[in-house]
Amino acid sequence: MSQTSPTLREALLAVREGLHRGLLIVIKSTIPPGTTVNFAKPLLEESELRVKKDFFLAHVPERIAPGRAIHELLNEPRVVGGVGPRSTEKAR
Numbered sequence: 745m746s747q748t749s750p751t752l753r754e755a756l757l758a759v760r761e762g763l764h765r766g767l768l769i770v771i772k773s774t775i776p777p778g779t780t781v782n783f784a785k786p787l788l789e790e791s792e793l794r795v796k797k798d799f800f801l802a803h804v805p806e807r808i809a810p811g812r813a814i815h816e817l818l819n820e821p822r823v824v825g826g827v828g829p830r831s832t833e834k835a836r
Contacts (some may be wrong), residue, residue, distance in 0.1 A: 752779075756787050763791045768800040768834045775803070785827055795827045802826035802835030 752773065759769055769788065771780055780803040785795050795801045803825050809816055826832030 752784075753787070756784055760788050760791050763788060763793055763799060765793065765798045768802065768831070770802045770804055770835055772804045772806050774806050779803075780825070781827060796830065800826065800828075800831035800834045802831045804835065 752771070752775065763769075769784075771784060780801060785801060788799075788801065789795060793799055805823055807816065824832060824835045826835050
């Protein structure tokens, strides 16, 4: 992952500082496919806690339709993807 936003990295580093067992981390952003597994997961696992075993990790793609944000929030289903079935279920 060569072009990852410095903001995402900074956020993940901050989350990693407070990471503990049972925590669900949800990345809500417009990130390229594979970023959660190939970038976020390894960075968070530098804490020595493991996704699927110690904490849960999911991604909810951000979407904004100009002039329709409130309608989307209240009426449109969201796409949720997790690293493993338990992460997906917790995020759902």
